[in-house]
Amino acid sequence: MISKFIEPKILKKDLEYRLDLKAERPRKRNSRLNPEVFRRSPYDSMYIYRIDDLASFAVFGLDVKITPTGEVKIIEVNGIRSGMKGFKEAGVQYEETPSVEDLRRRFPFQLDNDELWRYIKAEIDGKNSCDEALTTHINGLGDAPIAYIAARLIRAGQDPHRMEGWDAIIEQDMQDYLDFLSPYSKLIFNKDSMFSRELGNVHSGWESRYGHFAETLIGIEKILHDKLQADRFFDECRGIKPRTHEYTEENFQRLVQTEKPKYVVIKPHDGARGEGLIIVSATASPQERPAPTYGLVAEAFVPSKPIFSAKDGQYHDGCMRYVLFVEEGKRGEVNLSPFGGYWRLCPHPISEELNLDGMRANLAQGAIAEKVSPDDLRTVRTSIERDIPTFYKAVVQRANPEKAMAWLMNEYSKLEKR
Numbered sequence: 001m002i003s004k005f006i007e008p009k010i011l012k013k014d015l016e017y018r019l020d021l022k023a024e025r026p027r028k029r030n031s032r033l034n035p036e037v038f039r040r041s042p043y044d045s046m047y048i049y050r051i052d053d054l055a056s057f058a059v060f061g062l063d064v065k066i067t068p069t070g071e072v073k074i075i076e077v078n079g080i081r082s083g084m085k086g087f088k089e090a091g092v093q094y095e096e097t098p099s100v101e102d103l104r105r106r107f108p109f110q111l112d113n114d115e116l117w118r119y120i121k122a123e124i125d126g127k128n129s130c131d132e133a134l135t136t137h138i139n140g141l142g143d144a145p146i147a148y149i150a151a152r153l154i155r156a157g158q159d160p161h162r163m164e165g166w167d168a169i170i171e172q173d174m175q176d177y178l179d180f181l182s183p184y185s186k187l188i189f190n191k192d193s194m195f196s197r198e199l200g201n202v203h204s205g206w207e208s209r210y211g212h213f214a215e216t217l218i219g220i221e222k223i224l225h226d227k228l229q230a231d232r233f234f235d236e237c238r239g240i241k242p243r244t245h246e247y248t249e250e251n252f253q254r255l256v257q258t259e260k261p262k263y264v265v266i267k268p269h270d271g272a273r274g275e276g277l278i279i280v281s282a283t284a285s286p287q288e289r290p291a292p293t294y295g296l297v298a299e300a301f302v303p304s305k306p307i308f309s310a311k312d313g314q315y316h317d318g319c320m321r322y323v324l325f326v327e328e329g330k331r332g333e334v335n336l337s338p339f340g341g342y343w344r345l346c347p348h349p350i351s352e353e354l355n356l357d358g359m360r361a362n363l364a365q366g367a368i369a370e371k372v373s374p375d376d377l378r379t380v381r382t383s384i385e386r387d388i389p390t391f392y393k394a395v396v397q398r399a400n401p402e403k404a405m406a407w408l409m410n411e412y413s414k415l416e417k418r
C-alpha cells in the first residue's frame with residue numbers, strides 16, 4: 001500500500017539512502033552483449049548456460065540473531081534489494097578472497113617492496129568482495145539470459161540489482177528517463193502506460209525460455225515485502241523464526257500468554273530500515289501501546305547473546321545480515337550459495353532495560369558493523385542450510401504463477417472429491 005502523503009523527512013531519508021546505494025554499485029552501462037543476440041530464438045543458440053539447469057533463483061538478505069542459549073533465529077528475510085555495504089564497513093572479505101599474507105606466501109619469490117604490498121592491501125580493502133562475488137555469481141548463470149531477466153524486472157518497475165547487460169535490450173534514453181522518475185514517480189505515474197509494454201525487438205523465445213525466472217523473482221519479492229505474508233512460509237520450520245502476528249488486542253494477549261516474551265516488537269508489516277518500529281514490555285497496558293491499526297504486526301522480541309564490539313569495547317545486542325543466493329534445480333532440489341555475513345550491533349550496549357537503541361539493529365538507525373567470528377558464522381550457516389530450503393520451496397510454490405495455478409487446481413480437485 002502506498003500512502004497518499006509521504007512525510008518530507010522520510011522522503012529525504014529514503015532519497016539519501018537510495019543515492020548512497022547507487023554510489024556503492026554503479027550500474028554497468030556498456031553492455032558487451034550484442035543486441036542481435038536477442039533477435040534470434042535462444043532455443044537455436046549453441047550456448048548452454050548454467051541457468052538452463054535451474055527452475056528458479058532468488059537473493060536473500062537474512063536478518064539473523066543468535067540467542068543467549070545459542071539458538072539461531074531469523075528475524076526478517078530481505079530480497080534482492082538488500083544492501084551489502086555493511087560488509088565493507090565491517091571489513092569482511094568474501095571467504096575465497098586471498099589475504100595479503102596469502103598472496104605474499106603464494107608469490108614465487110621474495111618480494112620485499114613494502115610500498116607495493118601496502119598498495120595491494122589498500123586495493124583489496126577498498127573492494128566489497130562479498131558484493132562483487134555475488135554479482136559475479138549471478139551474471140555467471142548466463143550473460144544473455146540474465147540480461148533478459150534484468151530487462152523484464154525493469155519493465156515491471158523493479159531495480160535489476162547486480163544483473164548486467166539489460167542495456168542491450170532496453171533503450172538508453174528510456175532508462176535514463178526511468179531513473180530520473182523513480183522511485184517517487186511510481187506514486188504518481190503508471191510507467192506501463194507511458195511506455196510500450198514490450199521490450200524492443202526481442203524474439204519471443206526469450207520470454208518462453210527465461211520469462212518465468214523474472215516472474216518468480218517478482219513474486220518472491222512481493223511476498224518478502226510483506227512481513228506477515230512471508231512469515232507464513234516458515235510454518236514447516238517454525239523453530240527458526242518467531243511468529244509474526246497481525247497486531248490486534250486479542251493477538252497481543254495470546255502472544256504474551258503462549259510465547260511468554262519479556263518484550264514485544266510492534267512494527268509496520270511493510271517497514272524497512274527499522275523505521276516505525278517500537279518495542280514494548282509484555283506487561284504494557286493497551287494505553288501504553290499503540291492502538292491496533294491496519295498494517296501493524298507484533299512479534300515476541302528475540303534477545304541476542306552479548307556480542308563484543310571492537311569499535312567501542314562494549315557488548316551489544318546484534319542482528320546479523322547474512323546474504324545467500326538460492327537456486328532451485330529442475331528436479332526441485334534447492335542449493336544455497338552463502339556470500340557471508342556481518343553483525344549489525346545496536347548503537348547502545350546491551351542491557352536488561354527497555355531501550356530501542358539497545359534492541360534494534362539497522363545500519364540506517366546507527367548500528368555498528370562488525371566482523372562475525374568463524375564459530376558464529378558456522379552456527380548460523382548450519383541452521384540456515386537446514387531450514388531455508390524448506391522456506392524457499394514453500395515460497396516458490398506461490399511465487400511462480402504456473403506453480404501457483406497448479407497448486408490451486410490441486411486444492412480445487414480435493415474439493416470436488418469431497
Ligand SMILES: Nc1ncnc2c1ncn2[C@@H]1O[C@H](COP(=O)(O)OP(=O)(O)O)[C@@H](O)[C@H]1O
Pocket residue numbers: 063075076242265267271272273274275277299300301302303318319359360361362
Ligand atoms: N522479533 C524481533 N526480535 C528481536 N529483534 C527484532 C525483532 N523484530 C525486529 N527486531 C530488530 O529490529 C530491526 C528491524 O526489524 P526488521 O523486522 O528487520 O524490519 P526492517 O524491515 O525495518 O529492517 C532488526 O534488525 C532487529 O534488530
Ligand SMILES: [Mg+2]
Pocket residue numbers: 063076273274
Ligand atoms: Mg531488517
